[in-house]
Amino acid sequence: MTSGFRRGASEGMRIGVVGLQGAVSEHIAMAEQALSEEGIEGEVFWLRTRVELDDITGVILPGGESTTISDLLQERDMFGPLAELGRTGLPIMGTCAGLIIISASGGEQVAHTGQPLMGLLEVEVNRNAFGRQRESFEAELELEGVGTYHGVFIRAPAVERMWGDTRSLATFDGRIVAVQRKNVLGLAFHPELTDDTRIHRLFCRMCKEYAFNG
Numbered sequence: 001m002t003s004g005f006r007r008g009a010s011e012g013m014r015i016g017v018v019g020l021q022g023a024v025s026e027h028i029a030m031a032e033q034a035l036s037e038e039g040i041e042g043e044v045f046w047l048r049t050r051v052e053l054d055d056i057t058g059v060i061l062p063g064g065e066s067t068t069i070s071d072l073l074q075e076r077d078m079f080g081p082l083a084e085l086g087r088t089g090l091p092i093m094g095t096c097a098g099l100i101i102i103s104a105s106g107g108e109q110v111a112h113t114g115q116p117l118m119g120l121l122e123v124e125v126n127r128n129a130f131g132r133q134r135e136s137f138e139a140e141l142e143l144e145g146v147g148t149y150h151g152v153f154i155r156a157p158a159v160e161r162m163w164g165d166t167r168s169l170a171t172f173d174g175r176i177v178a179v180q181r182k183n184v185l186g187l188a189f190h191p192e193l194t195d196d197t198r199i200h201r202l203f204c205r206m207c208k209e210y211a212f213n214g
């Protein structure tokens with residue numbers, strides 16, 4: 001662990017949305033609503049500094065531009081510590097660009113840029129899997145553990161390959177668009193751009209479980 005202190009469940013959840021670039025405020029609003037619907041005490045905040053990682057029960061990595069978010073995380077010395085927390089059980093949800101950052105590989109597209117990835121999900125992603133013809137679209141998905149879900153895709157990545165403990169939660173057009181590996185969730189779409197809180201509620205329950213049981 002990078003931090004010697006973990007907030008106890010009785011003190012309430014502290015969920016940070018990495019707020020360096022991208023769709024941050026929508027995630028904050030959704031996670032706040034999800035906490036209240038689940039009846040879980042806690043707060044959701046813009047996560048921008050390394051020290052804020054010392055007292056945290058969950059992290060959301062938003063969509064945006066994965067290279068920009070990743071560069072900013074490194075500049076602030078948050079990339080390594082966050083990856084380490086993810087490896088030791090902290091619930092992390094990465095959406096769209098966030099999914100790319102927590103993956104193990106981005107194939108050739110990412111390899112040639114030298115951009116580091118956290119390797120929390122045993123997946124290889126294709127950064128812009130749906131190409132120019134389908135820059136953005138919406139689709140009904142069957143999401144394991146949630147049910148039918150309206151996915152909003154914007155320049156979305158997809159999972160090309162998967163191994164180890166990582167499993168698929170949803171596919172679209174034969175491509176994997178949602179995965180989970182224990183405490184880590186990766187989504188190719190944007191759950192913060194709907195008014196359906198079920199995914200954020202699921203994530204809040206994972207955070208509560210972590211705070212109680214580690």
Ligand code: GLN
Pocket residue numbers: 062063064065066067095096097098100127128154155156157
């Ligand atoms: N494909 C984008 C990237 O590589 C992610 C797009 C998004 O987050 N909406 O960063």
